[in-house]
């Protein structure tokens with residue numbers, strides 16, 4: 559039986575790929591081989607450690623340049639970035655925001671922070687992200703346009719304001735198709751590009767297709783600032799407002815404390831931005847190493863029956879943030895045995911997130927039928943993917 563051999567074969571294949579076996583291999587460890595020490599030391603020596611400083615400005619400029627986004631605003635984490643993106647897209651309390659059920663909790667939390675309601679949609683087996691064809695059919699059934707021009711959910715009467723595609727493990731969703739669906743139904747598109755720094759769709763960086771996109775620099779992401787995030791904004795007015803809202807909405811003045819609305823202290827400290835500047839310099843080399851590690855996994859798993867290594871689509875470049883293996887068939891028992899044997903051996907592996915509709919806070923959220931999501935929950939296993947794992 560395939561199922562009996564698989565856990566052992568999986569462990570052997572991963573061990574074969576990892577070039578420097580240690581007692582414990584994390585899912586995605588950070589790597590600091592560049593100017594991190596020198597930039598952080600500079601912050602300490604000059605005293606510029608906190609909410610303003612040259613590294614914040616430099617990090618924002620470098621991010622904008624790398625992603626091709628006209629503007630980038632550094633913030634304290636990816637969840638905060640998403641929250642501000644949604645506010646700036648005009649999401650209001652009691653709106654519904656379409657988003658995949660198969661995502662990290664941050665996507666749904668950001669919607670909830672706005673007082674809005676996540677409306678959970680299914681994903682595609684090809685990208686592991688939002689399935690635009692299925693979404694279009696679904697919207698066709700449930701949407702009624704209001705006199706204000708917005709799409710309304712005829713079942714709940716609530717406005718459908720936006721869609722949040724999430725690029726799972728760094729693999730871009732079908733953005734061309736999705737943008738057409740957004741246009742047809744007058745929806746804003748906010749990309750949760752938290753996992754996809756360094757991922758491109760038809761040559762264009764993820765997070766730059768909608769009006770706004772969010773990136774994360776958490777410790778386990780492709781590059782890290784300790785904790786951190788960024789908002790990518792397409793136009794200047796939106797970018798200015800993003801800065802304003804993340805810096806307590808203070809009006810510039812030499813001494814006076816004037817704030818023109820209730821806003822947030824979401825800014826990224828200079829100390830973290832210093833780390834970010836150094837990490838961003840190494841991004842191309844990280845991506846190269848991650849891709850080559852992935853190719854080794856691909857080869858190592860090509861001979862094993864019952865499991866496939868998840869590969870990028872032809873017209874995209876994935877950052878391969880987390881390598882994913884897919885069981886041919888959903889099998890919770892087998893998946894658990896695979897997780898057990900690898901974690902027991904000091905190799906950190908993880909299942910995909912519990913889908914949002916199975917968490918108590920979102921179990922009552924409106925949703926389409928989620929066949930693919932429910933299958934993927936018991937098919938996916940993530941394996942160690944950090945840049946440091948690839949050595950010549």
Ligand SMILES: *Cc1c(COP(=O)(O)O)cnc(C)c1O
Pocket residue numbers: 635636637638661662664665724750752753773774775776786787
């Ligand atoms: C990492 C991540 C975020 C943001 O996380 P933070 O820890 O707040 O930086 C958001 N969405 C997804 C899908 C993520 O993986």
